[in-house]
Amino acid sequence: MKKIEKYSRNYFMPPVKSMKWSEKEYITEAPAWCSVDLRDGNQALVVPMNLEEKLEYFQLLVDIGFKEIEVGFPAASDTEYAFLRTLIEKNLIPDDVTIQVLTQAREHIIRKTFESLQGVSKAIVHLYNSTSVAQREQVFKKSKEEIISIAITGAKLLKKYALETEGNFTFQYSPESFTGTEIEFALEICNNVLDEWQPTATEKVIINLPATVSMSMPHVYASQIEYMSDHLKYRDNVIVSVHPHNDRGTGVADAELGMLAGADRVEGTLFGNGERTGNVDVVTLALNMFSHGVDPQLNLENIPEIIAVFERMTKMKVSERHPYGGELVFTAFSGSHQDAISKGIKWREGHEDKYWTVPYLLIDPKDIGREYEGDIIRINSQSGKGGIAYVLGQKYGLDLPTEMRESFGYSVKNISDRLHKELVPKDIYDIFVKEYVNIEKPFAFINYQFKSYDDYHTTVKIKVNNDVQEFEGIGNGRLDAISNIIQNKLDIKYTNLVYKEHALEIGSGSQAVSYVGITSEDGSVYWGCGIDMDIMASSIKALFSAVNKLISVEATPVK
Template sequence: MKNVSKYERGYFLPPVTSNEWMKKEYIDAPPIWCSVDLRDGNQALIIPMSLEEKLEYFQLLVDVGFKEIEVGFPAASETEYAFLRALIEQELIPDDVKIQVLTQSRDHIIERTFEALRGAKKAVVHLYNSTSVAQREQVFRKPKEDIIEIAVSGAKLIQECAAKTEGNFQFQYSPESFTGTEMEFALAICNRVLDVWQPSAENEVIINLPATVSMSMPHVYASQIEYMSTHLKYREHVIVSVHPHNDRGTGVADAELGMLAGATRVEGTLFGNGERTGNVDIVTLALNMYSHGVNPELDFGKIYQIRDVYERLTRMRVPQRHPYAGELVFTAFSGSHQDAIAKGMAYREEKPKTAWSVPYLLIDPKDIGREYEGDIIRINSQSGKGGIGYILKQHYALDLPKEMRESFGYAVKDVSDKKHAELQPEEIYDIFFENYVNITNPIEFLGYTFVNYDDYQTIIRISEDGVEKELVGSGNGRLDAISQALQKHLNIDYSNLIYREHALETGSESQAVSYVGVSDKHGQLHWGCGLDPDIMTSSVKALFGCINKLVRVGEQKEVSN
């Protein structure tokens, strides 16, 4: 890449830094959340929301639990104006929710804004003007004192309009493009506005310090916030707010460090919608706090439904890897990850009261409405035996022995690799059934009879190449007696017989499922699975399955030789 020398660091460090925020480990209480979806988010949409869509989105924000919602720029368009009037006149704003409106520091815009606010029970009037070096030099071409005068005159007019307008109003000021402003000047202009509004216990003022454009690493933004928080006048009656954008991909980090540095209020949007790379994502911020055991006081317990409404109304899409809400964020394809997750989930079943600590899962997906089935483990050619076994257990109650999972895992991965596709649970079950369950070729089990229980002598009936035969055998148990009969008849040798079984509920009926594995003379394991209402019969069917595989392998070797 060329021309790197034309880029300079356009931000300003505060003249005094203490960095006390660095001593804090985590955010121990939620901020005041202010959604700016309906203003900052809406103005960034290719197709802005209609009046009806904005009303539905407002209700979504209320349902999530926002107590402050910026509803628009009412002087900007008739839709914005009509939306605010509809909220007030139709009494759609809950008593515990404040609406917020944005206004430039221009007389006719401020006056139009208060016309729209008439009758509002609780409203924040948000005044802003740009303060950065770039804006002063290139856009306004005014010196610092003229920029301060724009802010002060707007603050005075807001105060006058509020005094003669029906409603209950709180004031907020933002030095827009704060991050590109000299800190001493940002402090001076905020304090001049505060001198006009005279904050008090009954009249708290919000000073919002936006990363209108994110220009620095997050620790610099935190130092800027801490400096302002420490030096603002009337500090005990001033609420310090942050409004990070995501130009550098650090919006969440900017907000979190800003809160450590003294901010107690955050403006952002659901899923980070907003101009350019977007606003800070409040979903991620809130659930990050939740992962530390702090109640964010926003309800994202039905994240899929929230995401669906958001996508329908904004026509935007939440990426598959978006934290918490993305389709794949709780999903593991990697074999080692799947194995660790499966073992972690089993551990929680053993010790359900322990703190959440499942490997690779920051929070319990169920807490935000995600399901284990289909969300946590999905299968492709990168998957491993643990994940594949987990799918069979979760979807079909088949609890394969550890040794069998490895054998089956290779079969599944081979199919996925050749298809070059993810496999659904029903496909995995079909592979298992076709390759392991009640295998009847080349030898079919027809039945058995025990004639002497002292040495477990048995007569077993089989069909081999379409010819029915009876075999006799004895052993130290029923399954061993059948095994001995088959080994003798087929002139095969195997050892290390492994046997597992469990009940399997299938609708209104209960079946037994058995797994049998044997090692051939080369030490290779061959597996079979039997399904039958009778536990002994299921065991025999499983034995036939692995012996049929062993016979097939032998036949293939003879052909190749």
């Protein structure tokens, strides 16, 4: 591809080896989270949120547990200014939540920003200016010295207006387009800003190192963060923050490796909504920690509810395959996956296991508000007998014998394949009832009576082609006596009667369910199911259902 010649690696490695992050196995504690949904997320929407929507979204972020929330660029937009004033004047900011506002390093913007903050209890004022080679050369046409001067001037103005404004303010500086900036220059400009602010243990500042455009593989970003973290002045009093975008699809990886490299704080959005390909997805990032047994310090126990508000406010959809949040991320259609999942869940019922180890499920879906029923195993032409049996068990309380599952599984898969669609639980149940339950043609069981329990002497009434007939027989047991009548009086030959029964615990608690399998003379196996208030009647109905399938021209045997 000739077009490839115009691309080069426009990022900068640290001047010294910065790879201590690679020796760490996992993240040990949650970072300080800052939601930028109301800034980066909002400006990425085709139709930005109005005031009422922003207020509702702000409350969602508070409920999730964000302690820092960027509420916008109040000096650049009347809507964002009004939003901030509404939050302050209506006392809508909880005491344990700090709002963050964004400002360029220009005096009239900084002045208006602090005007918008009048009366706030505490706030982070986020100062930024672009530092990358491309921005310096192509946009601002300024030297490194001039870019540093812009940053220092902005830092001084923040101090000036903070002293003139009532409230507690934390300063934050971002060398915007950090990933396209020479690392030594990024360090120089940040240290100049830190010298101006002189952070202390009680008045810390934030240095935010954004992947404004993701330009490298995640390990490069991690090395850049580690170098900055190791060489920033006043490091004990500096909170190192990352703000990854997702241009290369590595936003989560950038943030995770950035934390291993020394970042104390992460700025991101719910489900990664942000400009271009998006910001880092805080939901995925937090639940990745959760999957390693680390408390992310965010309330994500009801993902469906969060998604509902997110989609209504943003008019965007969370992808069906979005990690954790997507409708299908815990769903198995594959037969082998379904079988392993259903067996894994069943195994946990009889074992005390401290850790979650169910095959194919990274976390327990119930921990984030998802249900096994309807979420975990869904049925189409790719599904297997285990998954199909699992759906019948979970939804309708039917516990099919292992041998019967294969026969029914083929029926369901064939129907799904023919219709070319997914089958919902009711579809599967209806197929099962139609093909197996209480089948009455050509022979319909009417009633039975045991005359003697010594040899299980039995009489049974059967409707044969609309003609009710009564037969007598004996056997080694009650069902065996009925079976002997069918074989001897109706001249139907089969062997290897297999029987299973259980109470029907879902839907109607007093009913009994029986399953009977019989083998025809050619070795084909036919199954039937009987459901009745009486356990014996249910077993007889199951036997008649199997027999009717055997002699029906529509029967589909499974050898």
